[in-house]
Amino acid sequence: MTVATESTTHTDPDVAAEAARRRTFAVISHPDAGKSTLTEALALHAAAITSAGAVHGKGDRRGVTSDWMGMEQARGISITSAALRIDYGDCVLNLLDTPGHADFSEDTYRVLSAVDCAIMLLDSAKGLEPQTLKLFDVCRARRVPVITFVNKWDRPGREPLELLDEIEQRIGLRPTPLNWPVGIAGDFRGLIDRTDGCYTKLYRAPGGATRAREERLDAAQAAQMEGDEWTQAQEELELLGEIGADYDEPSFRAGESSPVLFGAALPNFGVSQLLQALVELAPAPADPVDAQGQVRPVGAPFAGQVFKMQANMDKNHRDRMAFVRIASGHFERGMVLTHARTGRPFATKYSQAVFGSERSTIDTAYPGDVIALVNANALSVGDTLYTGPTVQFAAIPSFAPEHFAVARARDASRYKQFQRGIAQLDAEGVVQVLTSDVRGEQAPVLAAVGPLQFDVVKHRMAEEFHAPVELSHLDYTLARRTDAASAPTAHGLSGAEVLTRRADNELLVLIHNKYRLRVIERDNPDLALEPLLAGGVA
Numbered sequence: 001m002t003v004a005t006e007s008t009t010h011t012d013p014d015v016a017a018e019a020a021r022r023r024t025f026a027v028i029s030h031p032d033a034g035k036s037t038l039t040e041a042l043a044l045h046a047a048a049i050t051s052a053g054a055v056h057g058k059g060d061r062r063g064v065t066s067d068w069m070g071m072e073q074a075r076g077i078s079i080t081s082a083a084l085r086i087d088y089g090d091c092v093l094n095l096l097d098t099p100g101h102a103d104f105s106e107d108t109y110r111v112l113s114a115v116d117c118a119i120m121l122l123d124s125a126k127g128l129e130p131q132t133l134k135l136f137d138v139c140r141a142r143r144v145p146v147i148t149f150v151n152k153w154d155r156p157g158r159e160p161l162e163l164l165d166e167i168e169q170r171i172g173l174r175p176t177p178l179n180w181p182v183g184i185a186g187d188f189r190g191l192i193d194r195t196d197g198c199y200t201k202l203y204r205a206p207g208g209a210t211r212a213r214e215e216r217l218d219a220a221q222a223a224q225m226e227g228d229e230w231t232q233a234q235e236e237l238e239l240l241g242e243i244g245a246d247y248d249e250p251s252f253r254a255g256e257s258s259p260v261l262f263g264a265a266l267p268n269f270g271v272s273q274l275l276q277a278l279v280e281l282a283p284a285p286a287d288p289v290d291a292q293g294q295v296r297p298v299g300a301p302f303a304g305q306v307f308k309m310q311a312n313m314d315k316n317h318r319d320r321m322a323f324v325r326i327a328s329g330h331f332e333r334g335m336v337l338t339h340a341r342t343g344r345p346f347a348t349k350y351s352q353a354v355f356g357s358e359r360s361t362i363d364t365a366y367p368g369d370v371i372a373l374v375n376a377n378a379l380s381v382g383d384t385l386y387t388g389p390t391v392q393f394a395a396i397p398s399f400a401p402e403h404f405a406v407a408r409a410r411d412a413s414r415y416k417q418f419q420r421g422i423a424q425l426d427a428e429g430v431v432q433v434l435t436s437d438v439r440g441e442q443a444p445v446l447a448a449v450g451p452l453q454f455d456v457v458k459h460r461m462a463e464e465f466h467a468p469v470e471l472s473h474l475d476y477t478l479a480r481r482t483d484a485a486s487a488p489t490a491h492g493l494s495g496a497e498v499l500t501r502r503a504d505n506e507l508l509v510l511i512h513n514k515y516r517l518r519v520i521e522r523d524n525p526d527l528a529l530e531p532l533l534a535g536g537v538a
């Protein structure tokens with residue numbers, strides 16, 4: 001008897017066409033560079049809404065998520081707390097949120113495993129800042145192409161050439177400006193398009209509340225209008241031409257060069273140019289590759305990967321939501337999917353599918369889109385869901401933790417609940433759980449990328465698992481991966497400790513600080529101590 005198998009090569013051309021018009025990206029930046037302002041500017045510009053309304057300062061903001069929800073209600077833009085969908089011409093732009101600020105955590109990094117491109121947003125006065133660098137490391141490790149947007153050009157800042165130099169020198173990313181500012185930061189006159197030499201003169205809108213008025217001029221008109229500033233910009237452009245800083249698709253796609261745009265999100269300067277660059281340069285969702293290295297065409301039946309888990313915001317429902325990026329095929333609410341890790345069916349009938357904080361606005365979604373599945377308690381970060389031929393994507397790597405604390409159950413009689421809770425939080429990727437024979441099962445070490453993850457642990461252990469925990473912070477700031485052969489030596493080190501990461505059984509050495517690490521490396525040249533980069537792909 002022959003068993004009929006579904007062909008893995010069956011692909012749907014309509015789905016492939018839908019995939020081709022999608023751009024899924026995230027903004028990587030340091031707090032205050034203008035991510036929220038830019039997000040709103042992109043959405044509003046795309047929606048061609050002429051009055052953006054005043055963008056409020058930090059004080060009267062309730063955070064990005066609630067801003068987005070407010071925008072959804074006010075303007076009918078489809079949003080979840082994880083993704084903002086922007087329709088722009090024929091394109092669908094999916095902007096995935098990278099939680100920053102105080103809630104910087106592993107989630108922030110994982111989002112970057114679900115995008116095809118990143119916008120590196122820089123404050124023109126500050127250049128590369130620490131959080132941007134960490135997020136950039138993840139992009140580099142995953143070879144995510146990066147478009148650079150130099151923001152706040154309406155304010156005094158640094159020289160454009162100096163900023164480009166910093167990007168090249170510090171992170172080895174070759175900048176290739178697409179446009180060039182006329183007038184120094186703080187006296188921003190307009191932008192020269194490097195492809196055709198044309199000039200877009202920008203006029204500040206009164207109060208900065210509405211879209212800046214733009215006027216296209218040819219070079220002769222522009223030279224007359226801007227005088228010395230124009231001449232200086234032309235000289236700088238010549239220099240760029242000489243050093244060959246021109247857009248180059250293969251190196252951009254490989255994450256080696258970065259198209260750069262200048263602008264100012266708040267008064268809406270240069271935002272349309274950024275939208276255009278996303279449409280023209282950012283890659284559409286590619287055919288995904290599974291854990292075995294097999295390519296599954298985007299037009300193949302549905303497959304997607306969980307990149308983020310979130311406790312339900314509704315306190316009456318204890319269940320959790322899974323955010324899934326679609327890798328192939330089309331999703332329709334009500335589909336029954338297969339959960340690759342367990343082989344069990346996962347019904348999406350009641351799922352609050354797709355973009356909508358409180359209501360479902362779309363019932364169908366395509367590669368590059370993000371869907372939100374409720375009742376997802378059985379799912380974990382990195383899990384694959386599919387229909388049709390079996391597929392499993394490679395695990396999403398865990399990232400280098402920098403904060404460590406020992407967890408103990410406050411009430412010894414609730415040890416079972418304690419164990420269950422810690423295991424659940426580990427599976428969800430809320431924190432990494434490390435153990436050792438020396439410390440024992442009752443005192444696992446929790447490892448986090450950002451300290452706020454510990455607050456989440458405390459809260460959920462008490463509220464959800466009824467097993468309040470006590471956390472004692474450990475004086476380590478670094479983790480390095482070692483192996484079984486090196487473990488006996490590593491155990492004897494001072495200022496360090498060896499633990500096993502439960503999720504993948506990796507042996508990690510925790511070290512007080514980088515000075516201690518240097519001494520250890522100097523004294524033990526044969527010891528295996530591999531860095532877990534910020535984007536430490538396991």
Ligand code: GDP
Nearest residue numbers: 031032033034035036037057152155264265266
């Ligand atoms: P986030 O922390 O990266 O989300 O930054 P916000 O979007 O909250 O912006 C931080 C501050 O910078 C706010 O006061 C914004 O109004 C201001 N800002 C953002 N973009 C610009 C810009 O292009 N020009 C000026 N002058 N201010 C800006």
